[in-house]
Amino acid sequence: MGTQPHLLTVVTFLPLLSVAALLLLRAEDHVWMRRIALAASLAEFAVSLLLVRGFDAAEPRYQFEEFHPWIGQAIHYHLGVDGISLFLVILTTFLTPLAILCSWQSIQEGVKGFFISLLVIETALIGCFVSLDLFLFFVFFELTLIPMYFIIGIWGHDRRIYAALKFVLYTMLGSMLMLVAIVWLYNIAGTFDYPEILGKLQSGAVLLAPRTELLLFGAFFLAFAIKVPLFPLHTWLPDAHTEAPTAGSVILAGVMLKLGTYGILRFCVPLFPGAAHRMAPAIAVLAIIGIVYGALVATVQHDLKRLVAYTSVSHLGLVVLGIFAFSTVSIQGAIYQMLNHGVSTGALFLAVGMLYDRRHTHEIKEFGGLATPMPVLMSFFLFICLSSLALPLLNGFVGEFLILIGTFEHHHAWAAWATSGAVLSAVYLLWAYQRVALGEVTVEKNRALPDASTRERVILVTMALVILFMGIASPLFTSRMEVSTNNILLQMQRPQSASRPAAAPGTVAEAAVKERRVQQ
């Protein structure tokens, strides 16, 4: 930790620095803009890997911490990562270069603004994952909105303006109420610093009345549930995805939706465990409805991109279920599934985007028998579909399996319902694949379509390798998550609810707070 004191700040703001470089270019220099954006995002990825190298898997506290006063006494610039946020940061820095690469040809107008928006989103997303101050978190959380709004609204498809507005207004409704809750929490705890608030709640220095806790939980949860999106708050998602350009969908599905699940896991559950336990059955029911409903609706879509969008509703329902099963295994699975979903759904959107670049449509009936003209692209598409439907040895399997067995420990019925989602995912993905790729070529135009170009092959091969790697080498990831996952469960314990002396959780958090005081 001592060796790289400002690494997190660098990782967070490096994309913003490249924005400055882009601003200096003339508007016509499209080629150089693409190159600079790609180089900057690759450099960012490389720098972020330093985090993995310096990360100590056995350390329960936040690492690479930075702590500076910002506004007044209560608001700090406080950054840090643990096993949960670490890989989400890497996921962000990994998907951004691919998003830039997939927009190489398809974005021809307003190139500068497009890449600037993508890089600003990257900064904001990383900022969300590494913020340990509620105020700072909120700032980054809101900052993700506007660039995505522009990406959907300017470079999107026909109904882009409607979709962009819907996306922003939905998210904002949740986040404004969360702001009220954050301020309310500050009035109770006297600080915006997340570890400090948690320490006070755990040690019993600050007590929340059950009703207050429920209201605060509700405000936080609503904001994150809209972002996930949890049924029935999901209606913005299909529109946003269908209308967004490919890169927008990749970032939106790949990373932005994880803000919701990450927020639930990081803030909702540890801060308000009583309310989380009380509400868990209701939330689990919503999650299961989401899993099944999302899958069923995906099955009947005739628009390929909309289909992929609904798979997100289904898959992220599973993640929420895993979190609210409150077992180490299921939470670990949920975290791993967040990464998997980012990679698999990101890859699905990339592949669908490649089809769109060729035919400028997402209609499934416009395709058919595509394996004949483009065998390479379609093979990779199949591989990605299999990853998304959780075939063993591929990444999706590990996450789903962990969630299901973790859930099964205490809640047999939940797990049984959730398993149906896994079955249905095979139905909609394979059926869609069959209609798109197999059989005779049904539309004459498709006969002459070119197969994957070198650029596209780079994207697809990278994705396939990561999918395979995450399926086989999952212990590399889960071992680094384990301590933090247990930490979340420890953080959920409160003195009055634990029958034995609450030494373990209290000391961990208090030690962390003290440690930081000493560092100052």
Next chain:
Amino acid sequence: MISLAAEQHANLHRLAPELHLCLFGILVMIVDPFVRPQNRRVLGWLGFIGAILAIFPAIHVAMENRGMAYNNLINTDSFSIFMHVVIIGTAALVILGSLDYLDGEGLQRGEYYALVLFAAAGMGILAGANELVTAFIGLEMSSISTYVLAGFRRRSPASNEASLKYFLLGSFATAFFLYGIAMVYGATGTTQIDRVQAALEDALNAQGHLPPLAILGLGLMFVGLGFKVVVAPFQIYGPDVYEGAPTPVTALLASAPKAATFALMIRIFYVSFGSAAGFWFWAIWICAVLSMFIGNLAALVQTNVKRMLAYSSIAHAGYILVAFAASTVFGITAVLFYLAAYVLMKAGAFLVVAHLGQKGEKRLEIQDYAGLGSKQPVLAACFSLFMLSLLGLPATAGFLGKFLAFQAALDGRDPRFVWLVVIAAINSVIGAYYYLRVIVAMYFWKPNKDYVPAKVAPALTAALFVAAAGTLYLGIFPARVLGFAKAAADSLLLR
């Protein structure tokens, strides 16, 4: 004799910002006849220099000569000085932004700048008054100047209508204020703000309740002042006046007088009637909720950007009232910070509208903003920043203002405030729709081919740059200004 001279000197010193403004206003009028019509821009620069120079004595007083002036009529405490800097700064910004507008409209005249300076002087007195009749004089000085300014486009019916409406309703409201003063005087035997406080506290101790006459007086004053800050239900005239007035004047009207009148409201409500907080709390609560809903819902359906911004300023007065209702030092701090943030973003936004209106203010509809992002990227980015700040997006001044308002309101953990803040939060989302719609037009719509806005002239560029930089500065590094606001609030309540 020596002490008398020293006192005179201190008095003059403490009134120096107003004296500077008036002197330069008169100077502009005197020079006017000697300047050829085509060179009248010089008068604008003279006015601008006058405004800038008036800020320095304000800061100077802040450093070494705080205190009462003219037998406790004027109170130059940190609070007053904070407001002076905000008001005079806004006046300077508006003058800078008006230079090219007046050229374009063929209205380049000395009176304009002189009136802006006189209005600023009136507002300065308003912010520093420690005596109700003095406050009334300040109110009249600023109001009469702005009545004239609102009608400055003499050939435009809308401008004349705005001026007349503002004048008639404004005088009506002023009468309410004056009646209120009379009642308070009747109840307490004084018009001095701090003595009213002492008299009311004595009455409370002696009789166990406040004199009804004083409460009635407070109510009447609230009507008069509520009119000036344009909060619902006294908002009816606002949008018409804001829409009809020349746009740079609207930039002034929507920002500086609001700030100054809020300053006086704080003095009256917090200091004089601090002991009556129970009485006025619900009045403020209801006005805040009404202002937010009426302002935001009416702004939703506007297609004219100028009018939309007028309604949005009603909504913002509502947010300010949320912090105002808190009746704590923190509440004042939040109001002051909000006002500083608000004048920057609102004046900035109206100056952009003034530029895009072009000759005769014909281009005010949202369709005229279509494709501005590709026609004038820098101007569009600037306007987007003001919109996002008004919306309350983090990293802008508007967000921090709103955040502090929420924080101040929830500070006392009083359940009455929770609903107020939740309503404010929901209103922020309603507001998001119409602010974003302007951005939609600028960036997402196809450019309007037959309309090419003129290039932005250097003076206006400078004004917009200052407003935009200030909006970002207050949003990202608010600590310094927040410190000043806190000191100002302390100077008012902790004696």
